[in-house]
Structures are given as C-alpha cells and as structure tokens.
Amino acid sequence: MTGPAGLSTAGSMCSGYGGLDLAVAAMLGTRLLWTADNDTRAATCLAHRFPAAPNLGDLTAVDWTAVSAPDVLAAGFPCTPISSAGHGLGLDDERWLFDDIADAVGRMEPHPRLLVLENVARLLSVNDGHAMARVVHRLATLGYVGRWRVVRASDVGAPHQRARIFIVAWPADPESTGLEIRRQGRPSPGAASHPPHLRHQRDRHTREGRPGPPHPRGPDAAPSTGQAHRPAHHGTRWGRYEPAIRRWEHLTGRPAPHPTEPAPGGGRRLAAPFSEWLMGLPTGWVTHVPGLTRTGQLHLIGNGVVPQQATAALLDLLPAHLIPAPAHHWEERAS
Structure with missing residues (x-):
C-alpha cells in the first residue's frame, strides 16, 4: 500500500x-x-x-x-x-x-x-x-x-x-x-x-x-449513532469521574473494565486492563501478550502514548x- x-x-x-x-x-x-x-x-x-x-x-x-x-x-x-x-x-x-x-x-x-x-x-x-x-x-x-x-x-x-x-x-x-x-x-x-x-x-x-x-x-470503536454508550455493569462507583469515564466509553465504543483486581496478599490493586483501556488501546493489545507479567504490562502502558x-x-x-x-x-x- x-x-x-x-x-x-x-x-x-x-x-x-x-x-x-x-x-x-x-x-x-x-x-x-x-x-x-x-x-x-x-x-x-x-x-x-x-x-x-x-x-x-x-x-x-x-x-x-x-x-x-x-x-x-x-x-x-x-x-x-x-x-x-x-x-x-x-x-x-x-x-x-x-x-x-x-x-x-x-x-x-x-x-x-x-x-x-x-x-x-x-x-x-x-x-x-x-x-x-x-x-x-x-x-x-x-x-x-x-x-x-x-x-x-x-x-x-x-x-x-x-x-x-x-x-x-x-x-x-x-x-x-x-x-x-x-x-x-x-x-x-x-x-x-x-x-x-x-x-x-x-x-x-x-x-x-x-x-x-x-x-x-479506536479500532474497535462502534459506529456513532448519537446514542449514549451503555455503561458497564460491574457495580463500580466512579464518583466525580463518572462523566469522563462515560465519555471515553462512548468514544472508544468499549465499556470500562473494572479498575481493580484482587491482590495476591489480600486487598485490591490496579487492574492492567483498566489502564490499557484508559490509553485507548484495543482490548488485550498489551494485556493479552504472552510472556508479559502484570508489572511488565503496567510498565509498558504507563510509558505509552x-x-x-x-x-x-x-x-x-x-x-x-x-x-x-x-x-x-x-x-x-x-x-
């Protein structure tokens, strides 16, 4: 081409x-x-x-x-x-x-x-x-x-x-x-x-x-229909960030993944798929790459554009x- x-x-x-x-x-x-x-x-x-x-x-x-x-x-x-x-x-x-x-x-x-x-x-x-x-x-x-x-x-x-x-x-x-x-x-x-x-x-x-x-x-974005994108239903409360999250859901055509995941030692930690979504990447662009640890995924995502x-x-x-x-x-x- x-x-x-x-x-x-x-x-x-x-x-x-x-x-x-x-x-x-x-x-x-x-x-x-x-x-x-x-x-x-x-x-x-x-x-x-x-x-x-x-x-x-x-x-x-x-x-x-x-x-x-x-x-x-x-x-x-x-x-x-x-x-x-x-x-x-x-x-x-x-x-x-x-x-x-x-x-x-x-x-x-x-x-x-x-x-x-x-x-x-x-x-x-x-x-x-x-x-x-x-x-x-x-x-x-x-x-x-x-x-x-x-x-x-x-x-x-x-x-x-x-x-x-x-x-x-x-x-x-x-x-x-x-x-x-x-x-x-x-x-x-x-x-x-x-x-x-x-x-x-x-x-x-x-x-x-x-x-x-x-x-x-993004490459997986849905066609614009003038209708609001249906939000994710994982029970996340976004508080004052709600409008910004919903806007990005609409523009990318993809619902926001859950922002956290269970941590090995108990409690919660940042979920790499959420960081990936924040960067406007196709689902799994980094997180589905074989051989990358969660730390490696977050390193790449954090340094990207x-x-x-x-x-x-x-x-x-x-x-x-x-x-x-x-x-x-x-x-x-x-x-």
Whole structure:
C-alpha cells in the first residue's frame, strides 16, 4: 500500500507498545518495516503485535547505513531525562537519546521524508528551553523543517490529561524558515525560552478552512449513532469521574473494565486492563501478550502514548499534501 505523497513504509525507534506507530499507520497507511527498542518488555509486545517487523534492538548499536530507510520515522524518545521523576537533567542525562536518533537519521540513505517525534510536554522547559532548542537545531542541521504542538489525551476525550509534545518534520524547501509553533489553549510552559527563529502560528488549520482535530476513535470503536454508550455493569462507583469515564466509553465504543483486581496478599490493586483501556488501546493489545507479567504490562502502558491523541496531533501538524482523505483505519488488532 502506498500512502499520500508516496509514503508507504515506516520505521520506529523507542517503540514501546507501538502507540505512535498505530497513529502513523492510521493517518498515512504505512507498513512498518522495523522497530528499534531494547526494552525486553517492549520487545515482547512488538514481536507479538508486529511480527513482520524485526526489532533492531539498541538504536545506538545499529549500523544505520545498512538499514532499509523508511519513508516515515516515528520515535517516542525516552522521557526519563526530561520528566521530574528522572530528575529533569535533560541534555545532561546519559539517557538523552535524541542526538543518537538524529545521528541515525543522518546516516540513512535516503533520509526519511517525514519524522514524527513525541515526548512529555516538559521538553519545552527542561534545561531552560535548551533541550527543545537542541531538537530544533539538530533537525535544521539535517535539513528538516516542521511544526510542533502539545496535545493532551483529554483533548480527544480520554479521562486523563497526559500532555505530550508532538513534533512533525519534513525536508525543507527554499522558502522554509524553521519549526512553526502550534499552541493549544494557553501558552505552553517554558514558551519564553524558545529560540527566536521559531515562528509562532495561531491555529492555521482554522484560517485555511481546515477542520480542527476530531475525536479519533479506536479500532474497535462502534459506529456513532448519537446514542449514549451503555455503561458497564460491574457495580463500580466512579464518583466525580463518572462523566469522563462515560465519555471515553462512548468514544472508544468499549465499556470500562473494572479498575481493580484482587491482590495476591489480600486487598485490591490496579487492574492492567483498566489502564490499557484508559490509553485507548484495543482490548488485550498489551494485556493479552504472552510472556508479559502484570508489572511488565503496567510498565509498558504507563510509558505509552494514546494512539487517538497522536492521530489528532498528526491531523493538525501534517502539511496539507500529506493528509489523506479519508484516514486509514488501524490494521493491527488485538487478539
């Protein structure tokens, strides 16, 4: 299958459970050539869900000159150096992998025609904005321009915020000047620290008549009938979260699983299928993968991206000539 503008293949780095890859495939109809993730839990999930795409493992140890270059490269590079949980060292953290990703792109022939990057929103402010500046500078050095914006999972109806920054970049043309800033709602944290050559652009999709991001639904979503989705009947009392839970049930077409399960030592503990549902994944995408413990499932789910959230970001950030109509549906299914 060939997507818009001839984009037919994709590669994936720091893939996790493949949430960003699901969004890329949904929007562009790409076939996944390979993944690159050395986390054993991610490798187990990727092998089960994308059996035709070999996992190249540690991206810093790959000879990228010998790898088939994809049309689209997706990378949800590690957030640990950026997040407060990882002490927020950013560029000073040895786990900062963006420069390794940029080096890999520079060695690919030909260079990918589209880059799709994702991280936590704190990328904008860590190192007083210098981490984001490094990302922009490296992309420019490689000859790319693009756009970025922060999208929350709640922006597509999920019952949690999970703000993430999405960056989309493509080879520059002679009139390009750099990455355009896309803000959603109030200005993003750390905006005053952005390099001066970043251009701010207000909701360009509205000025050009392009509709704003929809509420993308998961691959198992039921057709919209205008009727409320029938809630689950496991007796859960959601309290003040009731409207948010019911909204996500309606948008995904799936009832919320029970949020807890019996713990081995007595009492209750968080149920992994509920966390999976919160992330907008098909039922069993992670929890039905053979060989993954509950701890491994929760690790993957906790580090992932909501595919609907990423799809909405792509719909807004892709240049007009790359937006397909209609968008493709996810082809990977849980089993």
